[in-house]
Amino acid sequence: xxxxxxxxxxxxxxxxxxxxxxxxxxxxxxxxxxxPSRNVWAAARPAPRPGPGDAAPLPGLPGSPERRDALAxxxxxxxxxxGKQGGP
Numbered sequence: 001x002x003x004x005x006x007x008x009x010x011x012x013x014x015x016x017x018x019x020x021x022x023x024x025x026x027x028x029x030x031x032x033x034x035x036p037s038r039n040v041w042a043a044a045r046p047a048p049r050p051g052p053g054d055a056a057p058l059p060g061l062p063g064s065p066e067r068r069d070a071l072a073x074x075x076x077x078x079x080x081x082x083g084k085q086g087g088p
Contacts, residue, residue, distance in 0.1 A: 008035055058082075 007013050009031050013022035019035045026032055060066030074081050 005014055005016075007022035007025055008020040009025040010022065013024065017023050017026040019026065019032065019038055021032065021035060058067050058070050060070070071081055
């Protein structure tokens with residue numbers, strides 16, 4: 001086997017599981033937490049969206065200063081900008 005084929009943690013078994021670990025090391029959550037994912041797409045996932053926003057509809061017409069201020073306030077608080085039925 002080539003050097004990269006061994007487990008990154010114990011170095012004894014074939015590291016064919018995710019993160020380059022053998023099955024025994026991968027199933028141990030303490031060991032698995034020490035080795036980051038090798039998946040290049042894992043870091044590129046978008047951040048989770050905040051939960052539902054205010055139940056009240058946004059004030060004013062689209063593009064009005066009132067509505068922009070309300071959206072800026074929601075963004076500063078870290079809540080969803082639009083409610084369940086609203087949208088951009």
